[in-house]
Amino acid sequence: MLLEIKNLHANVEGKEILRGINLTINPGEVHAIMGPNGSGKSTLAAVLAGRDGYDVTEGEVLFDGKDLLDLAPEERAAEGLFLAFQYPVEIPGVNTQIFLRAALNGIRKYHGQPELDALSFLKLVKAKTKLVNLDESFLKRSVNENFSGGEKKKAEIFQMALLEPKVAILDETDSGLDIDALKVVSSGVNALKSPNNSTIVITHYQRLLNYIVPDFVHILYKGQIVRSGGKELALELEEGGYDPITAQFTEV
Amino acid sequence: MARTQTNLTQGAVTRYEDAFAQFEREHPAPAWLQTKRREAIQTFARLGFPTVRDEEWKYTDITPAANLVATPIFHFELNGAAAQVRTQLPFQTLEGHRLAFVNGHYAPDLSHIGELPTGVEISPLSEAIAADSERVQQAFGRSVNGEETFVALNTAFAQDGAFVFVPADVELVEPVHLLFLTTGDAATVSHPRNLILLGHNASLKLVETYCSSTEGVYLTNAVTEIESGAGARIEHTKAQLESPKAFHVSTIQVGAARDSQLRSSVLNIGGRLVRNNSIAVMQGEGAEVTLNGLVLTDHEQHIDNHTTMDHAQPHCASHEMYAHVLNDKSVGVFNGKIFVRLDAQKTDAKQSNRTILLSGDATINAKPQLEILADDVRCTHGATIGQLDETAQFYLQTRGVPAREARSILIRAFAGEVLEPISLEVVRDEMEARITAKLK
Ligand SMILES: Nc1ncnc2c1ncn2[C@@H]1O[C@H](COP(=O)(O)OP(=O)(O)OP(=O)(O)O)[C@@H](O)[C@H]1O
Ligand SMILES: [Mg+2]
Numbered sequence: 033m034l035l036e037i038k039n040l041h042a043n044v045e046g047k048e049i050l051r052g053i054n055l056t057i058n059p060g061e062v063h064a065i066m067g068p069n070g071s072g073k074s075t076l077a078a079v080l081a082g083r084d085g086y087d088v089t090e091g092e093v094l095f096d097g098k099d100l101l102d103l104a105p106e107e108r109a110a111e112g113l114f115l116a117f118q119y120p121v122e123i124p125g126v127n128t129q130i131f132l133r134a135a136l137n138g139i140r141k142y143h144g145q146p147e148l149d150a151l152s153f154l155k156l157v158k159a160k161t162k163l164v165n166l167d168e169s170f171l172k173r174s175v176n177e178n179f180s181g182g183e184k185k186k187a188e189i190f191q192m193a194l195l196e197p198k199v200a201i202l203d204e205t206d207s208g209l210d211i212d213a214l215k216v217v218s219s220g221v222n223a224l225k226s227p228n229n230s231t232i233v234i235t236h237y238q239r240l241l242n243y244i245v246p247d248f249v250h251i252l253y254k255g256q257i258v259r260s261g262g263k264e265l266a267l268e269l270e271e272g273g274y275d276p277i278t279a280q281f282t283e284v
Numbered sequence: 285m286a287r288t289q290t291n292l293t294q295g296a297v298t299r300y301e302d303a304f305a306q307f308e309r310e311h312p313a314p315a316w317l318q319t320k321r322r323e324a325i326q327t328f329a330r331l332g333f334p335t336v337r338d339e340e341w342k343y344t345d346i347t348p349a350a351n352l353v354a355t356p357i358f359h360f361e362l363n364g365a366a367a368q369v370r371t372q373l374p375f376q377t378l379e380g381h382r383l384a385f386v387n388g389h390y391a392p393d394l395s396h397i398g399e400l401p402t403g404v405e406i407s408p409l410s411e412a413i414a415a416d417s418e419r420v421q422q423a424f425g426r427s428v429n430g431e432e433t434f435v436a437l438n439t440a441f442a443q444d445g446a447f448v449f450v451p452a453d454v455e456l457v458e459p460v461h462l463l464f465l466t467t468g469d470a471a472t473v474s475h476p477r478n479l480i481l482l483g484h485n486a487s488l489k490l491v492e493t494y495c496s497s498t499e500g501v502y503l504t505n506a507v508t509e510i511e512s513g514a515g516a517r518i519e520h521t522k523a524q525l526e527s528p529k530a531f532h533v534s535t536i537q538v539g540a541a542r543d544s545q546l547r548s549s550v551l552n553i554g555g556r557l558v559r560n561n562s563i564a565v566m567q568g569e570g571a572e573v574t575l576n577g578l579v580l581t582d583h584e585q586h587i588d589n590h591t592t593m594d595h596a597q598p599h600c601a602s603h604e605m606y607a608h609v610l611n612d613k614s615v616g617v618f619n620g621k622i623f624v625r626l627d628a629q630k631t632d633a634k635q636s637n638r639t640i641l642l643s644g645d646a647t648i649n650a651k652p653q654l655e656i657l658a659d660d661v662r663c664t665h666g667a668t669i670g671q672l673d674e675t676a677q678f679y680l681q682t683r684g685v686p687a688r689e690a691r692s693i694l695i696r697a698f699a700g701e702v703l704e705p706i707s708l709e710v711v712r713d714e715m716e717a718r719i720t721a722k723l724k
Contacts, residue, residue, distance in 0.1 A: 081682050084674065105681035106690075114682075121679040125697030134693060135683035142684070174697075175679075191683060 033094070034059050034230050035199050040091035042079045049075045051255035052091070057199065060227040064241055064266060065234045067252035068274050073234045074118050076252070077201045081115040082108050096198065109135075110142035112198030116188035116205050118234075123175040128187075131175050132157060132194060139195065160193040164220045181208030189220045196224070201232045206240040218243030238270040253278050293333040293350040301329055304440055310358045311443065316421050317413060324430065324439035331433045343617040343649040344588040349531035349557055352503050354471040358443070362386050365467065366393035373463060374493050374525060378710045380458030381406050383446045386465045388474030390444050394463070403451035406460060409477055412447040420447055423481055427509040427539045429563070434533045438507040442477035445506075448490070452483030452513060459489035459708055464504065466496040466527070478508040482516040482544075489519045491711060494534075495554070496527040503531040510537070512544040514568060519547050521706055523715065526554035528583070535561045540600075542568025549706055550577045551715055552587050553722060563592040566600035566628075577606040578702040580695075580719055581614035581646075588617035593635075595628040598658075602632070607702050608639040609695050610646035618650040620665070626657040635665040640672055640698060642691075692723040 035057040042050040049072045057063055065073055079086045080093065082105035093100040095111055103111065123131070136156075137147045148156070161168050164186045176184050185205050192200050202221070206214055221231065221244055233244055241249075241263065249265040250257045253274070258281050259265065269277070304325045313321060333350040334341040362369065369386070373394065383406065384394035390408040397406050405412070405419075412420045428435050446462045464476050482488055494504055504526065512518055518538075526532045532555045540546055550560055564573040579587045593602040608616040622633045639648045652665040672694050680690035699719055706712045 081678075083678055104687060105678060106684050106686050109682055109684035117679065121675050123673075123676045123679065123694070123697065125700045126676075126680075126693055131680065131683070131685070131693065134680070134685045134689055138686050138689065139684035141686075195684065 033057070034096055036094040038092050040079070040093060041089045042075065043087045043089055044075060044085065048089070049255050050079065053255070053257055055250065055257060057230050057232065059230055061230045061248065062225070062244060062246045063230070063232045064246035064249045065232060065252055066236065066249060066266065066269060068278070071252045072255040073252055074203055077115055077203045077234065080113065080201060081105055106138060107142065109195070110139045114192050114195055114197035114200040116185075116192060116200065116202040118203040118207070120176045120184040120188055122177045122179075124177050126175045128173055128175050129157070129171045132171075132191070135191075136194065157194065160190055163193050163223060164190050165216050166190055182210060182213045185209055186213065186217060189217050193220065193224055198229045199232065200229070201234065203234045204236070205233070206235055206237060214240065215243065238266050241266050251277055253281055292347055296350045297329055297332050299353070300437065301325065307358060307441060314413065314416065317424070320425055321440050324436045327430060328433060328436040328440055331431070331436065334433060340590065343615075344557075344559055344586065346533070346557070346559065349503050349533065352471055352473065352501065352531060354473045354503070357387050357472055360387045360389040362391050362393055366391070369465065369467065369497055370394060372497055373465070374495055374523060375461060375491065375710055375714055378459060378461055378491065378708065380461060382461040382463060383408060384463040384465065385444060385476060386467055387472050388443060388464075388476055391465075394465075398458075401454055401456065404454060404456060405447065405449040407447050408444050409442075409447045409479060410444045417447070419449055419481060420479060423479060423509070423511060425509070427511050428507060428535060428537045432535065432561075434505050435507055435535050438475040438477055438505050438535075441475040442507070443475070445477035445479070447479050448488070449481045450483060450486040450488050453485045454483070455487040456489070459491055461491045461493065464492070464494045464506065466500065466502050466504065466530070467498060469498055469500050471501050473503045473505065476504065476506040478506070480508065480510040482512045482518065484513040485515040486513060487517040489708065490521070491708065492520070492522040493525065494523070494532060495525040496530060499527050499529060501529045502527070503533070506534040508534070508536045510546070511539045512541055512546060514542040514544060516541065516544045518545070519707060520549070521708065521711055522548070522550045523711070524550065524552045524554055524558065524560070525718070526558070528554065528585070529556050530554065531556065532558045534559070535563070537563040538565065538573070540564055540566045540568070540571040540573055543570040544568070545572045547574040547705065548576065549702060550575075550589065551702070552577070552579045552589075553718055555587065556585060558585070558587040560589045561592075562589070563594065564602070565594040565596055566602070567596055569597050569599045571597070571600045572602070573600070574603040576604065576702045576705065578699055579606070579608040579610070579616050580699065580722060581609070581616065582611040582722070583614060584612070585614040586617075587615070590619045590621070592621045592623065593633060595622070595624040595631045595633065598627060598629045598631070600628065600631060602634070604635040605701060606637045607698060608648055609642065609698065610639065610648060611642040613643070613645045615646070616648045616650070618648070619653060620651075621653040621655070622663055622665070624656040624658050624661050624663065628658045629660045631658060631661040631663070633661070633663040637667045638698070639667075639669045640695070641669065642672065688724075692720055695723060696720065
């Protein structure tokens with residue numbers, strides 16, 4: 033098992049957003065998480081990545097056997113967890129290349145490996161930009177600053193390619209992408225797939241799942257996974273929306 | 285009965301007066317300078333040290349610096365220590381002309397004036413005075429406000445500093461680096477005095493560095509006067525890297541002539557109690573002045589920057605950007621005065637002041653001070669105070685950047701707004717490295 037989430041409860045600003053999530057992910061699997069706006073998908077991603085202010089009140093998360101919730105965000109990254117943000121953060125004044133080097137070397141240091149020299153770093157980075165068709169010039173710009181919506185999402189997948197995580201969570205990576213970019217990004221994600229890693233895709237649309245085909249689909253509703261199934265569950269949603277599925281959970 | 289603060293520093297004023305008598309005996313000056321010195325010590329004695337009741341010193345109690353009891357060092361030679369000190373100097377790889385001063389005295393062993401284009405003069409001020417320089421005699425004290433206590437004190441005791449003259453139409457390509465180093469463990473007071481003169485369309489890159497080779501308690505009271513001819517261009521950078529226990533008071537005053545351009549960056553990392561006065565008087569139409577500043581403090585540092593943009597003529601532009609990053613119990617003070625005189629129509633003045641508080645115990649006292657007498661002007665000012673962007677910090681960490689480094693990266697980006705415009709790469713890079721080291 034790569035990731036095991038057991039009865040996870042979490043509060044944001046005193047309000048319970050995650051209300052007992054259970055999810056098990058094995059190597060090589062692709063899981064899709066769907067659910068209406070505000071159901072807690074991004075909150076789950078933030079809790080897994082270790083964001084401050086998201087208080088876990090109950091439950092546990094094991095990552096490759098380790099207690100994930102005990103680790104700082106950078107330690108989680110070094111252990112192999114990656115989160116592609118729904119809204120990638122613009123950081124004016126921070127050069128992308130310097131940022132990526134700090135990231136790679138931070139992870140290497142965690143594993144007791146020597147820092148990457150400038151040349152090997154550049155070679156590695158350039159090789160990875162090809163995967164998502166990103167113009168190399170973005171390396172000279174500030175992190176995500178003034179990137180178009182699509183460029184931001186591509187840059188996230190590029191970072192994923194660079195860091196080679198064991199578990200990648202892609203939070204609405206498809207939103208803001210045009211048809212061509214969607215194909216590029218999906219094939220990038222697929223190219224990174226291996227029997228040893230797994231992917232969690234958070235999305236609202238079947239469109240993405242045509243390209244990144246999930247082994248499992250989960251529906252998150254009001255902080256709980258209310259239904260899980262195979263890829264056909266997404267098609268069912270596309271047809272009938274959430275109502276038929278969530279009706280029985282709606283409080284009276 | 286409570287003693288007033290003036291009383292608290294009265295002893296210090298008397299000590300300085302006594303020291304002045306000794307100074308005059310040991311360092312006789314040419315008649316013109318002797319007159320200036322005597323006037324200055326009288327002015328100083330009349331004014332005394334400021335207290336927090338003075339509007340200009342409201343947030344900065346300078347008493348500890350005023351009361352520093354130091355044996356005057358009227359003579360100093362580095363002798364054998366030069367070799368050892370040399371390796372510790374900041375900006376060692378900076379090419380160009382260097383004048384070094386140790387405890388206020390010219391240190392030829394650490395200096396390198398090098399080849400100079402025709403007409404350019406770079407020398408210790410003491411030598412220019414000894415050589416009866418007509419220029420020095422005329423310009424000395426002309427551009428500074430002699431009615432300010434610390435300027436008066438400096439004028440009374442000024443022994444050395446730099447004299448730089450760049451004649452009309454000459455571009456001095458290599459920078460001039462003025463290095464002021466304090467050594468030794470005994471408390472010292474030095475009064476560096478710099479006089480910088482530029483002819484029409486001349487251009488100069490000037491770096492002032494204040495540093496120490498010890499962790500000692502001392503006072504630097506520096507004055508730099510700059511006069512620029514019409515169309516002249518000056519890039520001025522001051523690196524304040526004093527010891528963590530040092531007191532540092534400085535005045536930089538610039539007279540900017542018609543169509544001249546000045547950009548000054550005052551970078552503060554060191555010092556325990558620091559006050560910088562930067563004053564630019566736009567004396568000719570079309571002058572453009574930028575005064576930028578950076579303050580990075582921790583522990584109990586207290587750094588006060590007072591700036592004055594004096595728009596004395598129409599059609600001048602001033603820009604100002606001060607960035608503060610304050611940690612622990614440190615205090616930042618910023619007072620940005622923009623004075624637009626009656627005739628100064630079409631003035632364009634921009635001021636911004638941004639602060640990041642890294643600790644709940646750090647304090648910033650920042651205020652713009654606008655005095656606008658002309659009616660057809662554009663003046664904007666803005667101030668922000670906040671914490672480090674938590675979302676950005678989290679984003680960096682999720683990519684594997686350790687928390688401390690993420691913080692350092694974000695602070696350097698913030699400081700970058702002040703550092704980036706500096707054209708001297710050696711200065712920029714080393715300042716960035718020093719910032720990084722301080723944040724560790
Ligand atoms: N920092 C926060 N402060 C207050 N409320 C928050 C915060 N973050 C999330 N929430 C609330 O938690 C709930 C779940 O939000 P979340 O972003 O996880 O939803 P989502 O499923 O990702 O929605 P979407 O599909 O719109 O992206 C929402 O009601 C949201 O308003
Ligand atoms: Mg979301």
